[in-house]
Structures are given as structure tokens and as C-alpha cells.
């Protein structure tokens with residue numbers, strides 16, 4: 001895999017689409033999006049989010065796709081080939097991905113922990129959902145089981161990508177359709193619960209007075225995270241795509257699928273939360289402790305809860321593999337390391353950071369190693385990693401990518417690549433050109449500055 005000539009390629013068009021959608025659809029859609037939609041005003045937030053995805057999300061994704069496919073290289077190699085002064089933009093992306101992956105795999109492990117808990121020990125989960133969650137994280141002693149599941153999740157991620165694109169493609173073509181079916185089933189169940197209409201009307205009622213700067217910036221940050229943008233992952237995936245695939249339609253399909261899943265997850269969780277009268281808190285506990293209250297209150301809740309954690313697990317693993325692939329492709333191609341060894345070394349370091357992340361959730365507080373801001377639920381190290389990536393590094397990666405395409409490489413080159421030199425139609429090309437040059441850098445620049453200056457409370 002070290003030269004362009006013998007690089008792997010996705011086997012089919014649909015395999016690529018499902019893999020890229022698999023990367024995009026993840027914990028961000030199912031675990032983060034519903035809580036944010038609730039906190040930022042329901043319907044109005046949904047509209048803002050849709051506008052942002054349509055304008056900024058699609059254009060940044062197309063920028064990344066075209067850079068990757070043009071060069072058939074990892075994120076750093078791709079930028080270096082287009083202009084060797086800008087390889088660092090790819091490097092920044094790889095670093096961001098690496099940091100995200102360290103905690104992402106831990107949360108993936110928690111989802112596996114909960115699958116088992118719902119099968120074998122649901123009475124204990126439901127007896128006190130918050131205590132159960134904190135107990136898993138070490139509030140009453142070293143969280144060995146959670147850490148072990150984190151390791152299992154990471155090992156699975158590594159195992160899948162040792163087989164390169166073939167492994168990723170195979171996994172995604174099986175798991176993504178299953179995920180869709182599960183999600184739609186759970187959404188219908190939730191929307192037909194007695195009392196669900198209140199939640200539905202909350203999600204459908206548009207009241208723009210609830211929209212402030214924080215809500216808009218939350219939507220922007222969420223869109224990047226959710227669409228896997230700003231860290232070279234989409235570049236890397238597109239680099240495995242053959243030169244005559246249509247990047248215009250691929251961008252539209254992947255963005256649409258990712259956004260549909262986020263909306264479905266919102267319409268799965270919020271109506272259930274209203275129907276059961278549980279306050280939908282945000283942050284790490286939401287997908288675990290809060291939802292336990294919901295599953296507890298609905299008929300067949302044990303089975304539905306178990307399905308939900310399977311869903312979360314599938315969503316997480318098709319994303320974690322994409323990030324690890326991005327980091328691995330960089331090291332193998334740029335530093336000439338051997339693929340399997342590279343994956344192993346990456347995983348060791350990832351796991352060490354991940355362990356610190358999980359330990360900082362509760363165990364370190366208990367041991368007095370880390371002083372938390374407000375009790376057990378707001379661990380400083382975990383906050384720090386998420387703050388650094390979601391609010392700073394991801395937007396920075398996307399910001400520089402659009403500046404690069406808009407002003408250095410040039411949108412015309414990107415458009416030629418997207419359409420395979422005119423083979424495919426791209427009616428909105430003039431709009432793409434304008435957005436990538438002006439709107440994207442300004443809008444994204446605004447999040448970064450506002451995030452730093454006002455220290456906004458995005459969660």
C-alpha cells in the first residue's frame with residue numbers, strides 16, 4: 001500500500017457510499033444530536049441545522065472528497081501533492097482524528113457494556129440508572145469492566161481495518177442497512193407511545209426566538225462532527241475511490257443519509273423522553289442514564305433498550321474504523337511503516353489516552369486525583385478532550401480546508417475532479433465556488449473566534 005499504483009480501492013460504488021455514510025453516522029448522530037436539538041429549541045434548531053448542512057456541510061465534504069480522490073493519497077500526502085506548503089492541514093486533521101478516536105472507542109466500549117447489561121442485568125440498571133452509569137465509570141472502585149470493553153471495541157476497530165478497505169466495506173454494507181432498519185423501528189415505537197405527541201410537536205414547532213448565537217454555533221460544530229469533516233477522514237476514504245465515480249452525487253447522498261439518521265434519532269429519543277416525563281439532560285449520561293429511564297417506562301423496554309445499544313455500537317464502529325484508517329494511511333504512506341505494526345502502536349497509545357478519559361469520568365474524582373467542576377458528571381479531562389476537538393481542532397481543519405480549496409488549489413480544479421472532468425452534471429457549481437471561497441471560511445472562522453472569545457457553552 002505504499003505507492004499510489006498498488007493502493008486498494010473500494011470494490012463498488014455502493015460500498016463507498018455506505019462506508020462514507022458509516023463514517024458520518026455515529027455517536028454524533030445518535031448520542032449527541034437529540035440532546036442538542038432538545039436544548040437548542042427543537043424545530044427552529046432543526047431548520048438551522050438543515051441550512052448549515054446544505055450550505056457548509058456539503059461544500060466542505062465535496063472539498064475533502066475532491067482533494068482525496070484527485071491525489072489518491074492520505075490526508076497529508078494529498079495536500080502535499082497539491083501544494084507542498086500545505087501538508088500541515090492534513091497533519092492537523094490526522095491529529096484531531098487521533099484525539100477523537102481515543103475517547104470515541106471508550107464510549108463505543110460503554111455501548112457494548114450496556115448491550116450486555118440489558119441482556120443479563122437490566123433490573124440493576126433500572127434500579128438506579130444514574131448510579132449504575134457512574135458505577136460503570138468507577139464511582140465505586142476501579143472501572144475494570146468499562147475499560148475492558150473499551151479495549152474490546154478498540155481491538156475490533158483495529159481488526160477490521162487490518163483488512164483495509166475490504167474490511168471497512170464489508171462491515172459497512174452489512175451494518176448500515178441493519179442500523180437503518182433498527183432506527184426506523186425504534187422511531188416508530190417511540191412516536192406511537194402515549195404522550196409522544198408532545199415531544200413531536202416540540203420537534204416540529206418552529207420558534208426562532210429560541211435561536212441565539214450559541215444555538216447556531218452548536219449546530220455548526222455538530223454538523224462537522226456528524227459529517228466527519230475537518231480531519232481528513234473523508235479525504236482518505238475518497239482517495240480509495242476510482243476516478244470515474246460521481247463525487248457530486250456521492251456528496252449529496254452521504255450528507256442526506258447522515259442528516260436523516262440524525263433526524264430519525266431525534267424523533268426516536270425526544271418523543272420517548274416526553275412520553276415518559278424524563279428530563280433529557282445532555283452530555284455523557286444522556287445516552288445511558290437518561291435513556292434507561294425511558295426504556296424502563298415503555299413496554300418491552302428491555303428488548304428495545306438492547307436494540308438501541310446495538311444501534312449505538314454499530315454506528316460507533318463504522319465511524320471509529322474510518323478515523324483509524326485515516327491515521328494509519330498517513331503513517332504507512334508518509335512514514336513508510338508496516339501496516340499491522342502501525343495499527344498496533346496507534347492502538348496502544350490510543351488506549352492509554354482513552355483509559356485516562358474513562359478514569360476521569362468518575363474514578364479520578366473519587367480518588368481525588370482530578371478535581372471536578374461540578375461533582376461527578378463534569379470531568380475535566382474528558383471535557384478538555386472534547387472541547388479541544390469539537391470546538392477548536394475540527395472547525396480549524398475545515399476552515400483551512402475550505403481556504404485551501406477556495407484560494408490555493410482553486411474551486412475550478414475541485415469542480416473538475418468532482419464531475420470527473422465534465423462527465424457528470426453539477427448544476428450548482430457556481431454556488432459551490434462562491435460558498436467555498438467566501439461563506440465557508442467566514443462562517444467557520446466565526447465559530448472558532450466566538451468559541452474562543454466567548455467560551456460558549458456548547459455541549
Ligand code: PHE
Pocket residue numbers: 023024025026027028029097100225226227228229231233319320322323
Ligand atoms: N461522524 C462521526 C459521528 O457522528 C464521528 C466522526 C468524526 C467520525 C470525524 C469520523 C471522523 O459520530
